[in-house]
Amino acid sequence: MADLTTEFLGIRSPNPFWLASAPPTDKEYNVRRAFEAGWGGVVWKTLGEEGPPVVNVNGPRYGVIHGPDRRVLGLNNIELITDRPLEMNLEEIARVKADYPDRAVIVSLMVPCEEQAWKRILPRVAETGADGIELNFGCPHGMSERGMGSAVGQVPEYIEMVTRWCKENYDRPVIVKLTPNITDIRYPARAAKNGGADAVSLINTVSSITSVNLDTFSPEPSIDGKGSHGGYCGPAVKPIALNMVAEIARDPETAGLPISGIGGVTTWRDAAEFMALGAGTVQVCTAAMTYGFKVVQEMVSGLSDWMDAKGYASVSDFVGRAVPNVTDWQYLNLNYVAKARIDQDKCIKCGRCYAACEDTSHQAILMKEDRVFEVDDSECVACNLCVDVCPVEGCIDMVRLQPGEVDPRTGRVVEAEYGNWTTHPNNPMARAAE
Amino acid sequence: MPDGVHAPGITTGRLPKEQIEANFGDLHPPLSPHEAAVAADRCYFCHDAPCVAACPTEIDIPLFIRQIQAGNPKGAARTILSQNILGGMCARVCPTETLCEADCVRNTAEERPVEIGRLQRFATDTLMAGNEHPFTRAAPTGRRVAVVGAGPAGLACAHRLAMHGHDVTIFEARDKPGGLNEFGIAAYKTVDGFAAREVDWLLQIGGITVRTGQRLGDGLTLEALLGSHDAVFLGVGLGGVHALGIPGEDLPGVRDAVDFIADLRQARDLSALPVGRDVVVIGGGMTAVDAAVQSKLLGAENVTIAYRRGREEMPASRYEQDLAASKGVRLMFNVRPTRILGDGAVQGVELEYTDTSGGRVEGTGEHVTLVADQVLKAIGQTLDGAPEGVEVTGGKIAVTGAGRTSRDRVWAGGDCVAGGEDLTVTAVTQGRDAAEDIHASLTA
Numbered sequence A: 001m002a003d004l005t006t007e008f009l010g011i012r013s014p015n016p017f018w019l020a021s022a023p024p025t026d027k028e029y030n031v032r033r034a035f036e037a038g039w040g041g042v043v044w045k046t047l048g049e050e051g052p053p054v055v056n057v058n059g060p061r062y063g064v065i066h067g068p069d070r071r072v073l074g075l076n077n078i079e080l081i082t083d084r085p086l087e088m089n090l091e092e093i094a095r096v097k098a099d100y101p102d103r104a105v106i107v108s109l110m111v112p113c114e115e116q117a118w119k120r121i122l123p124r125v126a127e128t129g130a131d132g133i134e135l136n137f138g139c140p141h142g143m144s145e146r147g148m149g150s151a152v153g154q155v156p157e158y159i160e161m162v163t164r165w166c167k168e169n170y171d172r173p174v175i176v177k178l179t180p181n182i183t184d185i186r187y188p189a190r191a192a193k194n195g196g197a198d199a200v201s202l203i204n205t206v207s208s209i210t211s212v213n214l215d216t217f218s219p220e221p222s223i224d225g226k227g228s229h230g231g232y233c234g235p236a237v238k239p240i241a242l243n244m245v246a247e248i249a250r251d252p253e254t255a256g257l258p259i260s261g262i263g264g265v266t267t268w269r270d271a272a273e274f275m276a277l278g279a280g281t282v283q284v285c286t287a288a289m290t291y292g293f294k295v296v297q298e299m300v301s302g303l304s305d306w307m308d309a310k311g312y313a314s315v316s317d318f319v320g321r322a323v324p325n326v327t328d329w330q331y332l333n334l335n336y337v338a339k340a341r342i343d344q345d346k347c348i349k350c351g352r353c354y355a356a357c358e359d360t361s362h363q364a365i366l367m368k369e370d371r372v373f374e375v376d377d378s379e380c381v382a383c384n385l386c387v388d389v390c391p392v393e394g395c396i397d398m399v400r401l402q403p404g405e406v407d408p409r410t411g412r413v414v415e416a417e418y419g420n421w422t423t424h425p426n427n428p429m430a431r432a433a434e
Numbered sequence B: 001m002p003d004g005v006h007a008p009g010i011t012t013g014r015l016p017k018e019q020i021e022a023n024f025g026d027l028h029p030p031l032s033p034h035e036a037a038v039a040a041d042r043c044y045f046c047h048d049a050p051c052v053a054a055c056p057t058e059i060d061i062p063l064f065i066r067q068i069q070a071g072n073p074k075g076a077a078r079t080i081l082s083q084n085i086l087g088g089m090c091a092r093v094c095p096t097e098t099l100c101e102a103d104c105v106r107n108t109a110e111e112r113p114v115e116i117g118r119l120q121r122f123a124t125d126t127l128m129a130g131n132e133h134p135f136t137r138a139a140p141t142g143r144r145v146a147v148v149g150a151g152p153a154g155l156a157c158a159h160r161l162a163m164h165g166h167d168v169t170i171f172e173a174r175d176k177p178g179g180l181n182e183f184g185i186a187a188y189k190t191v192d193g194f195a196a197r198e199v200d201w202l203l204q205i206g207g208i209t210v211r212t213g214q215r216l217g218d219g220l221t222l223e224a225l226l227g228s229h230d231a232v233f234l235g236v237g238l239g240g241v242h243a244l245g246i247p248g249e250d251l252p253g254v255r256d257a258v259d260f261i262a263d264l265r266q267a268r269d270l271s272a273l274p275v276g277r278d279v280v281v282i283g284g285g286m287t288a289v290d291a292a293v294q295s296k297l298l299g300a301e302n303v304t305i306a307y308r309r310g311r312e313e314m315p316a317s318r319y320e321q322d323l324a325a326s327k328g329v330r331l332m333f334n335v336r337p338t339r340i341l342g343d344g345a346v347q348g349v350e351l352e353y354t355d356t357s358g359g360r361v362e363g364t365g366e367h368v369t370l371v372a373d374q375v376l377k378a379i380g381q382t383l384d385g386a387p388e389g390v391e392v393t394g395g396k397i398a399v400t401g402a403g404r405t406s407r408d409r410v411w412a413g414g415d416c417v418a419g420g421e422d423l424t425v426t427a428v429t430q431g432r433d434a435a436e437d438i439h440a441s442l443t444a
């Protein structure tokens, strides 16, 4: 069995699966049970300033997008940071960390954008013995109206400033949690790095309205007939998160900055993908909120079995391995030519590939007698839509044409050499090939 | 006190009343909304879906299932009913395992089709629960059409004609409309008086007058109908039955299965219905299976279906055969009755083994005798005569195109015409298509 032990910013955890700062990590009771279930670490639910805690709505705080059979694909929330007193949280954190020295315990923080406020809270956090802090610059609802959360995360200068304050007033690792509600994720990541952040974590939730009640015309979740935008998370946001993680991992200005990947991690495979794109750990919220703490057991066994199958002895063997393969469109090999191939033994003859290709793509699938579906190579552009809509896994494959073969669509011989847009004759800006 | 299951002869009280009522509960209970959502999610929304081609009425199945998925079961019902006005009954009685569900691509994927029939019932039940009728009549045309027979074919024809604005009068021999929906279909397929409710619901379209107790050929003539109407549709079904033609056929205790079933369907109290202890059903179709299963459910101790060919040739589908077997009915293949034994009442049936390997049914000369106190004949129904001037072929009314008979202005459809499959759904198709053809000719 592969060793899942993870060292992230010098913080060791038995596996890379951490619970994200959210309801699962809101109190001692939860966190103890999470650790018993096998989670490698937690980021405690975000703490705010000393004093009367924030209050939450007293009606529904979640909205949802369901897939078939009411599978939760996306969750939306209007919850604020912890609504329990600071003192109570700090005491609990200290107790839990003392009892679970082998697990990562990170404290998420959000206080006003004033140095004094940070100076007041950081020593108190340090006393708990927690392994580090995470700055919540991501919450897109409620707290942002009060100048915190994503209101900070959307202004790189603020990120840099607050990060610096934290580094000056706290001696353990500082992780900056980024909001995806921004045009280019590289700017806040660079700001965090410039402020001295040890790592970034991302993504926090995406601003969203999940649905509208068509009887009351209120957005959901509805509080007395009104709704407010919330933060979206769960499997639906994974692609957004993966891209943002990759952008930071391959940006020359932030390359090498440790990343904790968050957003839609539901199975070991999601986690492995985040890690391949450079995440040293992953954080999970919605999957735990949907299925309970036990899901981590699938994640642990799945990751470990995959690593065994691939011969990876430790997670560091594969973290970041996909990063060099993320490139700009202009560098993609235009001499790579593929064609869809339908495996007639697997085909169940539903015709979805046909409808998709015929109505919306390249009219490259032929429907023959007895519902036999075949690809017409002279039309197929290898767009992959048929593969995506086919209900049978592995039924349609993309097969590469070998160099020297003729592409029946273009009539041109497939070239062996790599050739991209920068040198393509159709590109007015083309450079002469070197 | 029930006499118990062992009491000899044809008698009542074999099972407690509650047991009988439970036995005749819904064969396929309706899907709950949750079950419907789960079942609907399995549909792939196939292109040019094979299930549609396999439905005689060509309901747009992927569309109606998607409407259920999207939380619009009433819209789904309209999709169904616009093709098949008896979509509610068909959802209950269609042998889906040989029709739409047989061709569902999910069979290839996991040997379990989308539950089209039950989803169809979910949609139509939802609409009918509100007693809503989703169609309206076109402006009256002043044209008059006579429909003979209020079975599925006649009702489907009448509804479609009424929708087009024609005035329809249905002449029905029995005292109730519905045809075999009301008098034939197994009780556990259409519980709680659904057949009658469906007819009432269908008639809400308006423009249809039902005259019961009006038998064509019994004072009522085709000439007269043609004199007072612009067109006539014959949907008279198969009123006659084949005889066995063997000694003992007239003994008390020997009955046509269709009559036995009709009594059963009309019984107010099933526990008051007598049934034999040892029942032998002769035949191999849906009627044989229904008669056998319902005898068993009434409390008969031993029920045997005796069919003259092999299992593969049995007209009842494998699903129906398994249903019978699961209820404890014994299926005997390759046997034919040669004598009904008894003195004053049936006591047994003598069967001869047959060989059908050459395609024909040949007796082998070997015999076996079954104890029987009730024998139900289910060897097929026949056309009970056709009106003057209407050509008959192979024992059924000859038609061309959308149900045109040899007589001008006379159409026919359902079980009474040649080439049908003797299913509710095909009767509906033929009634509907004839109506369209009549409409086209009336408005030409």
Ligand SMILES: Cc1cc2nc3c(=O)[nH]c(=O)nc-3n(C[C@H](O)[C@H](O)[C@H](O)COP(=O)(O)OP(=O)(O)OC[C@H]3O[C@@H](n4cnc5c(N)ncnc54)[C@H](O)[C@@H]3O)c2cc1C
Pocket (backbone or CB within 6 Å): B093, B094, B095, B148, B149, B150, B151, B152, B153, B154, B171, B172, B173, B174, B177, B178, B179, B180, B181, B184, B185, B186, B189, B214, B215, B216, B217, B235, B236, B237, B238, B239, B258, B261, B286, B287, B290, B413, B414, B415, B416, B421, B422, B423, B424, B425, B427
């Ligand atoms: C026992 C049994 C079980 C069956 N089970 C199924 C099943 O599970 N699924 C399935 O799909 N199909 C089943 N069928 C077949 C199905 O019931 C028929 O195919 C269908 O009812 C045919 O419809 P129809 O309108 O042509 O005839 P019918 O339903 O027979 O209706 C004909 C109507 O015409 C009336 N009529 C007859 N003669 C005259 C006349 N001279 N004047 C006026 N009115 C007249 C009759 O009283 C009757 O109301 C079953 C049949 C039987 C007998």
Ligand SMILES: Cc1cc2nc3c(=O)[nH]c(=O)nc-3n(C[C@H](O)[C@H](O)[C@H](O)COP(=O)(O)O)c2cc1C
Pocket (backbone or CB within 6 Å): A020, A021, A022, A023, A045, A046, A075, A076, A077, A079, A080, A081, A082, A108, A136, A138, A139, A177, A203, A204, A205, A232, A233, A234, A235, A237, A262, A263, A264, A265, A283, A284, A285, A286, A287
């Ligand atoms: C109900 C709820 C409350 C959350 N509260 C916080 C919070 O207090 N602090 C924070 O940094 N993130 C918070 N988040 C965001 C999560 O930590 C996480 O970034 C996000 O849900 C994406 O991960 P997921 O797809 O695994 O859920 C919250 C999310 C949810 C659903």
Ligand code: SF4
Pocket (backbone or CB within 6 Å): A342, A346, A347, A348, A349, A350, A351, A352, A353, A354, A373, A386, A389, A390, A391, A392, A395, A396
């Ligand atoms: S989508 Fe897949 S299963 Fe369906 S017809 Fe096309 S290849 Fe066959």
Ligand code: SF4
Pocket (backbone or CB within 6 Å): B054, B055, B056, B057, B058, B059, B061, B084, B087, B090, B091, B094, B096, B099, B100, B101, B116, B117, B120, B425
């Ligand atoms: S009418 Fe019968 S055959 Fe057609 S879809 Fe409905 S259940 Fe299937």
Ligand code: SF4
Pocket (backbone or CB within 6 Å): A350, B042, B043, B044, B045, B046, B049, B050, B051, B052, B061, B062, B065, B103, B104, B105, B106, B114, B116
């Ligand atoms: S064949 Fe099956 S999966 Fe395809 S549309 Fe019909 S019911 Fe749906």
